[in-house]
Amino acid sequence: MKKYNFNAGPSMLPREVIENTAKQILDFNGSGLSLMEISHRAKDFQPVVDEAVALIKELLDIPEGYSVIFLGGGASLQFMQIPANFLIKKAAYLNTGTWAKKAMKEAKHFGEVVEVASSADDNYTFIPKDYSVPVDADYLHITTNNTIYGTEIRKDLDVNVPLIADMSSDIMSRPVDVSKYKAIYAGAQKNMAMAGVTVIIVKDDELGKAPREIPTMLDYRTHVEKGSMFNTPPVVPIYSLLETMRWLKAQGGVKAMDKLAHERAKIVYDEIDRNKLFRGTVATEDRSLMNLCFVMNDEYKDLEKPFLDFATERGMVGIKGHRSVGGFRASCYNAQTIEGVNALVQVMKEFEAQH
Structure with missing residues (x-):
């Protein structure tokens, strides 16, 4: 029976990315050594990093003056590393879900944090629209896609301060105007690679302005310079990222992914809206194209587990919803197919x- 992977993350990767990475794990570039055991300073590995960086810059049309770096620690480390490097006096945060709330919590260690708006009182079922950002804020932090609740900001906001975004679960799924951002960060295990590497895009001339001594490993300048x-x-996650970027370019880049994301989501949301058993969980205009959340209608609540069992028996993997929402979640990242x-x-x- 064929399996269909709807896991929220780590998530589905293109089959050729998995196969090509597996080949290099057995024998990297004909060296007789596994990708898992080579030195990161081996002459054959630097081109992997260089090409991966170049493809990210090309695919996202990143302007001059930005650096792309690869770190560990996931987005959770970035919740702290971002304010350590960029919060000077005051930072503004849009609270749209669990991860946004966690990012805001970490920022409070470094200075004043202003919550400009929140949808917490409605269990994060919508993206706040009418709010003002303090003109003296160093940045507005947004979480573009909320994996748990199924909402998404699928555009670059027009605000009066620079943006910083956690794009962990929708990066590379649409064009982005990077020039609006001081920084963009993403745990790679959704649209970019296997788990284990975090991609950070930073504006070079914004580095080194924070009024604090930053530990060496937390200072973005350390990693940009090196x-x-x-x-x-x-090493292995970076290589899988390179293979994913090659695949993405071959598919037509982020514009093609944006088109595919809309097509996939329409198929599923149309069925959710049509089917008498189910209903969506968030405001229609804020529905995520990456994480499609739905529950049983109240009168069919007792069918939740039977449906999960029914779907699992037919090859649907990872569709159980997060405990904060319940129901079901079909995660449709770039590698997910119309099939x-x-x-x-x-x-x-x-x-x-x-x-």
Whole structure:
């Protein structure tokens, strides 16, 4: 039976990325050594880093004056590292979910934090729209896609201060005007690579302005100057990132991914809205194209586990919703196919026909 991977992360990767990475794990570039055991300073590995950086810059059309670095620690480390490097007096945060709230908590260690708006009182079922950002804020931090709750900011906001964004779960799924941002960061385990590497895009001339002594490993300048080689980088995840970027370019880049994301989401959301058993969980205009969340209608609540079992038996993997929302979550990152979402929809229709 074919499996369809809807896991929220670590998530589905293109098959050729997995296969090509596996080949290099067995024998890296004909060296007789595994990718897992080579030195990160081996002459054959530096070109991997260089090409990965170049492809990220090309695919996101990153302007001059920005650096791309690869670190460990996931987005959770960036919740602290971002304010350590960029918070001078005051930072503004838009609270749209669990990860945004955690980022805000860490920022408070470094200075004044202003919550400009929040949808917490409604269990994060919408993206706040009408709010003002203090003109003296060093930046506005946003979480562009909320994996747990299924909302997404799928555009670059027009605000009066620079943006900083956690794009962990929707980077590379749409064009981005990077010039609006001081920094963009993303745990790679959704759209870019296997888990283990974090991608950070930083504006060079904004570095070194923070009024504090930053520990060496936390200072972005350390990693910019050393080309992500200050300490041992996560070699295999970086290689898988390179293969994913090659695949992404071959598919037509972020514009093609944006088109595909809309097509996939329409198929699933149309079925959620049509099917009498299910309903969506968030405001229609704020629905994520990456994490499609839905629950049983109240009168069919007792069918939640039977549907999960039914779908699992038919090859749907990872569709159980996060405990904060319940129900179901179909995560549709770049590697997800139209075949996959059609298979899910067919399962939903079959279950409806039985009940």
